[in-house]
Amino acid sequence: MERIRFQLEDLVTKAAxxxxxxxxxxxxxxxxxxxxxxxxxxxxxxACNVAMLLARQARMAPRKIAEEIAARIDVSSVTAVENxxxxxxxxINFFMxxxxxxxxxxxxxxxxxxxxCNPSKRKRIQVEFVSANPTxxxxxxxxxxxxxxxxxxxxxxxxxxxxSREFYINDAGNQIDIFAASLEARYLQLLGHSISFxxxxxxxxxxxxxxxxFIGLHRDNLVELDSEERRRRLVDYALEEKSDYMLxxxxxxxxxxxxxxxxxxxxxxxxxAAVLNALRAxxxxxxxxxxxxFRAGNESDVEKDEVVVRANGVPTYFAADIAYHVDKFxxxxxxxxxxxxxxxxxxxxxxxxxxxxMGYDPDNLDIILMQLVRLFRGTQxxxxxxxTGTTVALDELIEEVGxxxxxxxxxxxxxxxxxxxxxxxxxxxxxxxxxxxxxxxxARIMSIHRQAAxxxxxxxxxxxxxxxxxxxxxxxxxxxxxxFPEEIAIAARTLAPHRIARYAMDLATIFHSFYNHHRVLxxxxxxxxxxxxxxxxxxxTIKNALTALGVEAPDHM
RNA sequence: GUCCCCGUAGCUCAGCUGGAUAGAGCAACGGACUUCUAAUCCGUAGGUCGGGGGUUCGAAUCCCUCCGGGGACGCCA
Numbered sequence: 001m002e003r004i005r006f007q008l009e010d011l012v013t014k015a016a017x018x019x020x021x022x023x024x025x026x027x028x029x030x031x032x033x034x035x036x037x038x039x040x041x042x043x044x045x046x047a048c049n050v051a052m053l054l055a056r057q058a059r060m061a062p063r064k065i066a067e068e069i070a071a072r073i074d075v076s077s078v079t080a081v082e083n084x085x086x087x088x089x090x091x092i093n094f095f096m097x098x099x100x101x102x103x104x105x106x107x108x109x110x111x112x113x114x115x116x117c118n119p120s121k122r123k124r125i126q127v128e129f130v131s132a133n134p135t136x137x138x139x140x141x142x143x144x145x146x147x148x149x150x151x152x153x154x155x156x157x158x159x160x161x162x163x164s165r166e167f168y169i170n171d172a173g174n175q176i177d178i179f180a181a182s183l184e185a186r187y188l189q190l191l192g193h194s195i196s197f198x199x200x201x202x203x204x205x206x207x208x209x210x211x212x213x214f215i216g217l218h219r220d221n222l223v224e225l226d227s228e229e230r231r232r233r234l235v236d237y238a239l240e241e242k243s244d245y246m247l248x249x250x251x252x253x254x255x256x257x258x259x260x261x262x263x264x265x266x267x268x269x270x271x272x273a274a275v276l277n278a279l280r281a282x283x284x285x286x287x288x289x290x291x292x293x294f295r296a297g298n299e300s301d302v303e304k305d306e307v308v309v310r311a312n313g314v315p316t317y318f319a320a321d322i323a324y325h326v327d328k329f330x331x332x333x334x335x336x337x338x339x340x341x342x343x344x345x346x347x348x349x350x351x352x353x354x355x356x357x358m359g360y361d362p363d364n365l366d367i368i369l370m371q372l373v374r375l376f377r378g379t380q381x382x383x384x385x386x387x388t389g390t391t392v393a394l395d396e397l398i399e400e401v402g403x404x405x406x407x408x409x410x411x412x413x414x415x416x417x418x419x420x421x422x423x424x425x426x427x428x429x430x431x432x433x434x435x436x437x438x439x440x441x442x443a444r445i446m447s448i449h450r451q452a453a454x455x456x457x458x459x460x461x462x463x464x465x466x467x468x469x470x471x472x473x474x475x476x477x478x479x480x481x482x483x484f485p486e487e488i489a490i491a492a493r494t495l496a497p498h499r500i501a502r503y504a505m506d507l508a509t510i511f512h513s514f515y516n517h518h519r520v521l522x523x524x525x526x527x528x529x530x531x532x533x534x535x536x537x538x539x540x541t542i543k544n545a546l547t548a549l550g551v552e553a554p555d556h557m
Numbered sequence: 558g559u560c561c562c563c564g565u566a567g568c569u570c571a572g573c574u575g576g577a578u579a580g581a582g583c584a585a586c587g588g589a590c591u592u593c594u595a596a597u598c599c600g601u602a603g604g605u606c607g608g609g610g611g612u613u614c615g616a617a618u619c620c621c622u623c624c625g626g627g628g629a630c631g632c633c634a
Binding site for chain 1: 561572580582596630
């Protein structure tokens with residue numbers, strides 16, 4: 001379909017140039033205009049806005065310009081163009097011959113599971129998402145990040161990028177020390193020693209359970225050791241257990257990673273120290289109150305400088321994060337995308353500023369700030385608290401509402417919007433739940449195929465399609481199907497997976513309406529053949545859209 | 558105080574890099590199952606796109622400002 005757009009663009013450009021040479025009107029540069037798909041069918045298959053954009057330069061009413069251009073468009077050079085009209089403020093509308101829609105069936109059936117994919121961009125993108133602290137279970141916000149990141153990665157792949165999914169394990173730093181102290185306290189308490197629990201410690205039941213399992217394996221072996229060694233052994237055990245569980249839970253959620261990257265490894269390899277040295281050499285670091293600060297303040301959009309090494313000599317999370325992002329770009333990614341919770345937004349400008357200081361182009365780093373999720377059960381808000389462990393974790397969420405409903409709910413909304421997730425609503429298999437609406441369309445089509453097979457009706461090949469039997473309802477479906485690769489491109493460009501959820505719902509709507517008005521299996525053989533092929537194209541497209549979102553396309557419901 | 562997100566129908570939201578008469582779902586009301594799955598469809602009703610300026614041929618969309626809601630401003634991550 002893209003080819004048609006280029007051809008039309010070319011037609012318009014030539015016609016405009018001809019206008020200039022014939023002095024119909026004058027302009028110096030032809031503005032970058034659009035060949036868009038009008039919302040209203042009455043406005044044709046494609047519309048061009050060039051006349052409005054030329055109005056100022058040409059000093060002529062847009063409508064008049066459009067007429068001059070339209071009169072010079074050579075329709076015969078592109079066979080698929082049937083008619084050109086000027087409408088509205090000065091739109092040039094193209095009405096296409098059926099020829100171009102007739103290309104859709106063979107395209108879809110040939111590409112099948114690949115339909116929607118765009119040509120290779122020959123670029124590598126890394127998507128880093130979830131990256132939860134391995135000190136607790138995955139919560140509802142991580143679930144949104146997981147659904148979003150995984151879908152985005154799928155969409156980028158479809159749009160022709162090479163994509164690597166990455167999880168950054170925060171297995172170093174302050175919170176790990178607190179975690180270790182909490183583990184130690186629980187360990188000693190469970191073995192009957194009277195010891196106070198750290199004030200800011202991890203008091204959740206899951207932490208106690210982890211310690212209990214450790215005791216089951218190793219009994220009281222650690223009691224006699226010194227505290228540092230005891231903590232090290234406990235935390236190593238706990239981090240491994242927690243990470244494994246996260247991996248498993250994310251896999252249950254349909255999320256798989258290419259790389260698990262350890263923060264601790266950055267310290268151990270000396271990369272953090274190396275980055276600090278480099279920044280110091282470039283004059284970006286200074287000392288104040290005993291700590292080492294990164295000078296980010298030169299950039300107008302950065303509020304404050306940030307500490308990279310504390311007064312006690314320990315590097316901060318930020319220091320490690322700079323080293324981490326340097327490492328990402330050193331691995332050769334053309335573009336790096338992070339999905340962060342909105343509460344991290346203060347970090348964005350400083351991170352970019354640090355990357356710039358290190359000699360990288362900060363524009364190659366995109367950070368999606370995902371607004372926070374509130375969890376409800378009916379009208380009751382469920383408060384999140386990592387410390388007390390009262391939140392609903394991702395594994396419980398999957399258990400309660402199912403993977404498909406959960407993933408679709410998270411990904412159907414723009415990441416810019418806050419999300420209220422109602423457990424009661426999500427578990428209902430009802431109208432409130434758009435995922436079933438889309439899945440139902442797929443199941444219905446599968447049912448038609450089963451009936452067809454039972455009656456001995458075979459699916460025809462696209463080249464056998466009698467195009468003339470298709471009515472306006474069928475053509476509307478074909479047009480929507482034809483849009484899919486472009487939808488993928490837009491979703492990839494704007495980093496907005498929710499567009500694909502929206503698209504799937506729209507396509508399902510058109511299909512359900514068609515289904516209720518027309519029978520696929522009927523007495524007219526050529527009509528039946530055409531419709532059966534058509535619904536198969538719908539099925540492929542819906543399935544590919546759902547797959548991009550990590551949602552199943554069921555055969556039965 | 559500074560910064561980020563949001564404000565569109567009664568509710569939940571979509572609206573792509575400005576484009577033609579602002580769209581869905583839910584809720585309300587009225588219809589459609591002896592026929593491929595009624596988890597569906599068809600119709601009716603519902604809007605000063607938070608307010609005010611500005612840019613433009615054209616603004617829900619871009620800029621400024623004010624109001625309202627949420628969030629962040631730590632030698633935590």
